[in-house]
Amino acid sequence: MKPTLQTVADAVGVSRSTVSNAYGRPDQLSPELRERILTAARELGYAGPNPTARSLRRGRAGAIGVLFTDVLSYAFRDPFAVRFLQGLSLAAERHQTGLLLIPVPDDPEAARAAVRNAAVDGFCVFCVAEGHPARQAIFERGLPVVGTELLAGDPEMLAAGIDEAAATRAAGMHLTALGHRRVAIVADMLHPAISPLGTVVREPSDVSYLGESERLRGYQQAWRKAGLDWDEVTIVNVRGNSREAGVEGAAQVLDRRDRPTALVAFSDVIALGTMDALRARGLRAGRDVSVIGFDDIPQAAEAGLTTVRQPATEKGRIAGELLLDPPATAEGRRVALPTELIVRASTGPAPDGRN
Amino acid sequence: MKPTLQTVADAVGVSRSTVSNAYGRPDQLSPELRERILTAARELGYAGPNPTARSLRRGRAGAIGVLFTDVLSYAFRDPFAVRFLQGLSLAAERHQTGLLLIPVPDDPEAARAAVRNAAVDGFCVFCVAEGHPARQAIFERGLPVVGTELLAGDPEMLAAGIDEAAATRAAGMHLTALGHRRVAIVADMLHPAISPLGTVVREPSDVSYLGESERLRGYQQAWRKAGLDWDEVTIVNVRGNSREAGVEGAAQVLDRRDRPTALVAFSDVIALGTMDALRARGLRAGRDVSVIGFDDIPQAAEAGLTTVRQPATEKGRIAGELLLDPPATAEGRRVALPTELIVRASTGPAPDGRN
């Protein structure tokens, strides 16, 4: 039989409470008694209080739930997501808390069950589509929920986010100011969750990820303001967030006779992929075709990629803090983080005339 | 007050057991009663049995522990690690289990505490150095532990691994067969955990990650056999597992007058970085300098990188299965996965004479 608190207590000849204190409240007993208890525990092979029992008693699971979907594992390929996760873990560490990745089955009922069974103190909604069955289940738990979208509908929801639309609006205006009028968007997750890949989505409100939706809206606003026809903007929806996806997405627009003079991507890795595609065709980013990314990952600087910078680790850290220590006031519950357009060599004046 | 099983039971006028059965054993009560209970629960805002209490009672935490260290978050940048994690989550999903990422503080005592407090059914030791304080704490928990190193010392340890030395031995022999005699190794995690970066490690047994150690040994064996002087092999230890690290590592050897004719890396991302470095110098991989990677990530094929293929997702999946359902026999507890040397364009005959 596995040793328990009681086992140790009996061995030392003290009560359970005292053994418990030896672990959780060292100041409640003499150092020497504590040492005696700890030694006895070691000898008995007792590894400390059972975390589950402790959780039950304390009313604190000691973990934050993060749904692990296909989308999220794609997202992990992006340095941005990994830094966000690191930020989250920073907050978690400070609160002696873990990050529970919850594998989400495809079957809707099983997905809901997975959420209901998760022993967590709150959820971080990261990469879960608006209509996903698990999403509703999350809210039904009645636990704190944090997201990365400031505009999320649910008033209960905590958020650490940026003004996505303002960010891409600035980027879009940067391009039109440079004279670009034939533009294309290359992005992942631009389709409604259910519909097949390739579905054309043009209206921001049709996009099932709120962040992506807002980014699309930002470009729409900027370009309409500059007099461009939104229907003429090429929108390419690629599968997955990766450099390769960027290469493929760019391929769909670069080989046309009237290829765009500017490409914008919704992540730096995709943008870097489009730059690869340019290079492969002997085109130069910033001269022949301008490129803008999103996130400002370290590689963006090296590649001279113009992009929207957002504080990745900080976003995760604040999300974690909000979750683990929710502010009382409504204003405190949504934290807006700054973004900045970082102009580098990948954007330049639109080339005149035909290519 | 939050509703509990009892609340629902009282509302419907049945006993706790019946409500419990409504959730966990639908066959134990009439469908109509079950429906009545579930409806009442929904109305009361009861989201289902408390996972922590259920865990305590069942004696099953419902999670696998994975230590989240700096090293691991670096590793996430590698598609290999992400696929391993996906495999792990596949097994977890099948067992209705989560993956608990445990942020590990720098302070040794705090690190041990983090391990002791984790509510898990077992640990997956991935990217935890041999001498790390948390590592010992893991074994003290007395829970199943799985690793990716077949040769791990502890006989209790489960493992899903490959014959690392055999894998790199084959790679090393491939190079010497092509006539290479001036070779270099570029790798991450080649230093003892404690010592500062830049420490020169040459003996495999000095490397604190068993897998890395064995890979080093494989090259040592292959090259010694071919008559090379191991002391003349350049070994570059880079920080982090990334393409950039590969670029920097390669830079340390490519600009020398007697630069090596072949470079081997311990991961594909680093190898791809070294190929970037070659390109930047107008050198061609496979003609001027041969390059070998490890893992065979998708990008390797595109880049024409010769590499050692290992089944990433499968490794994770099997690790998970071993942990969640440990085999009775000692032989069953260590699963060896196959590797294969995939020869592509990045390796070719050694160029003769001086560069």
Place this chain on the structure above:
DNA sequence: TTGAAAGCGTTACCAG
């Protein structure tokens, strides 16, 4: 098909 009772291993409170 249902219910009563006995824990699962811990921690918090309060009296000594």
Place this chain on the structure above:
DNA sequence: CTGGTAACGCTTTCAA
């Protein structure tokens, strides 16, 4: 500084 007592919320026999 120490120890008794009472939960924490659930599942699982076992008997009705």
